Amino acid sequence: MVHTCVVAGCRNRRTPGTTLSFYRFPRDPERKQRWIAAVNREGWVPNDGSRLCSTHFISGKQVKNPRSPDYVPSVFTTAPLSPEMKESAASEVPDKQEARVEAANALLFLQGQGTSSAGVQDQEERPEEKEQEAAVEESASSLSTDEENEDSEDEPVRDSKKGKFSQVPVAQINFEDILRVLKKENQLLRESVEKMSLSENSLRNDAEKVKFYTGLPNFFVLETVMWLLAPHMDGMKNARLSKFQQLLLTLMRLRLDLRNQDLAYRFGVKASTVTRTVHRMVNIMSSTLVPTAVFWPSRAELRKNLPAALRASHPDCAVIIDCFTVPFEEPFAQGDQQKSVGQNAQGFGAGYNLLKYLIGVAPQGVVTFVSRGVQGNISDKSLAEGCGFLCKLLPGDVVLASHNLDIADSVAARGAVFQIAGGVQGAANGSSKDLLSTVCASETLGVQKHVETVISMVKRRYSMLTGPVEGSFTTAPERSSNLTTFDKIVQVACALNNLCISAAPLEKFPQKTPTS
Structure with a gap:
């Protein structure tokens, strides 16, 4: 059966070879009503054959997560203007231009009549009129070079190149041709400016x-x-x-x-x-934007969309975490430094000019948590305990990392489990020790590459996160929040990255082969 999108003005159809998807209207009454409202067709009610194509979703497909922007279609083009409105809007500017040009032509004509009867001496006393006449001469001269098939009446205009234009009455100049050339040039300039503008x-x-x-x-x-x-x-x-x-x-x-x-x-x-x-x-x-795009998914949603690479080894994986740093230009005052990290800083050594962040990435490749930035050599444990990450965990959740972040005790206090990728399998029986070591090394490499890919993707998309950060973004946190402006910029960048649907899916790990 050939389906056609029900959105007014959309002509997409399900045809052989098309890459578009067509979705039924939801069975859930509330969500179905929101879809109908988004389609915005007065008095229209969908039937069993009604379909909505994938071009009306930001990511190109519907998402069943109520907190996702694609839970309800939102991409709709505005209705085109009626032909009458287009014609009136398009003709408004040219009409004004034609009126001004006609007025200028009439003035030049009168001035030309005056100069022909007044004589050479009067022309010398009126330099402004001579400048205007020269301008008309130049325009007519340029026009004559562009026209290949001119009539014999235009010969005096060609002679103007030799200085004979002063002998030609202004009335013989074809101002319509000049106006046509000027209009074309004006249009080309407008198009050029429009392309170069940031509008x-x-x-x-x-x-x-x-x-x-x-x-x-x-x-x-x-x-x-x-x-x-x-x-x-x-x-x-x-x-x-x-x-x-x-x-x-x-x-x-x-x-x-x-x-x-x-x-x-x-x-x-x-x-x-x-x-x-x-x-x-x-x-x-x-x-x-951040609460809409960066949020901690439910356990059911995580398990439902868990990549095959982790279903066997870590079916309860809730998040993969890592830390990254961003340099900033000017050091913080010591008082501000200690205040920003909650008195948890452990000195001001090599990491003094760095902002450190804890990031959590779902196995599906989207950012689900970003901490505030801290300065100095703060430990991973202090950062994790002070940024609110542990509050997100539920009993039984598994937190993965590619290396030891020294937060196993803090995670265990929440009833969750902290595991280094490959660490559990590394304690297997000795008969397959070499094979399992290879599998564990591959798994660790895969998890590490997964998080690093997401972090590098965000930094590559928004290069301000590569630093160095200007002092104006790091030294003036709001009183109502412990986040600096740059902390918010990091979170906003992660939210925008999630909206791009450019998630880095976890690569498939090598499967363990059974040993005898």
């Missing part, structure tokens, strides 16, 4: 440009992020930047790690405006 229209149909400047895969994802943040940006009054430009500026700051003065030149504002905009937008994305 919503210039990004709408250019996925590569969106990816380069924002790190997001396409304009639909960028538009969805804008839709989520726009209601919370009403209090941000900025006469020079629109809401879209404020979001784009912030994403460019995170993505390309451009300095404030560079962004100020690009968007035509002051550097102080860029600083305020970035800090405000990061706060909004931290409170709005």
Whole structure:
């Protein structure tokens, strides 16, 4: 049976060879009603044959997790304007331009009549009229070189190259041809400026440009992020930047790690405006976007989507953890250092100019936890106990790591189990010791590569996380939160990375072969 998408204006059909997916409307009444509302067809009710294609989901497929953005379809193009509206909008600017050009032509004509009767001496006394006449001469001259099939009436215009234009009456100049050339040149200039500008229209149909400047895969994802943040940006009054430009500026700051003065030149504002905009937008994305995209999944959801690589060896794996560091430019004052780590810092040695983070990655490859940043040589145990990670664990959960992070006792206190990948199998019988050692080494390498791939993916997508971090982002934490602005930037980068659906699935480990 051939299915057609029910969204108004969408012509996608299930045909042989198509890569699109078509989904039934959910059986759950509440979710089904939300799908109907998203389709937005007045008085329409779906039947058993109604289908919705995958292009209306951010990731290209529906997700049954209620906290996912793709729990309900959200990608819909706006309805096109009626032909009458398009025609009126398109003709409004040319009409104004034609009126101005006609007025200018009439003035030039009158001035030309005056100069022909006044004589050479009067022309010398009016240098402004001579400049205007020269401008008309230059335009007519350039026009004549472009026209290959001109009539004999245009011969005086060609003679203007030799200085004879002053003898030609202005009335014989074809101003319609000049106007046509100027209009074409104007249109080409407008298109060129539009392509070079950082505007919503210039990004709408250019996925590569969106990816380069924002790190997001396409304009639909960028538009969805804008839709989520726009209601919370009403209090941000900025006469020079629109809401879209404020979001784009912030994403460019995170993505390309451009300095404030560079962004100020690009968007035509002051550097102080860029600083305020970035800090405000990061706060909004931290409170709005992060809870939506970075969250701890339920145990049932984890087990349901557990990769085959871990089903046999670690079926209760809840998270794979690791630590990463980011350098910053200027050292913290000692008082601020001790305050930020909760009096748990163990000195200010080689790690003094580094921010250390604990990150948790689900086996499916998405970031589920990011700690706040701490400075100095703080132990992994102190970081894990003070960042709230242990509170996420449930009895029976398995926490994996590629190396010993010295948190086994802290994890055990929560009823969970901390395991180094390959550590349990390494204690097997001696008859297959060499084979199991190889399997354990491969498993450890796979887990380590898994986490490192996700971390490097986030840093590669948002290069501001590679450092060094400017002091303005690390020395002014909010009073209502123990997170600095850069802590929020790290969390926002992880949230945006999750929205890209670019998860790094855990590679399949070598399977143990039974031994006799």
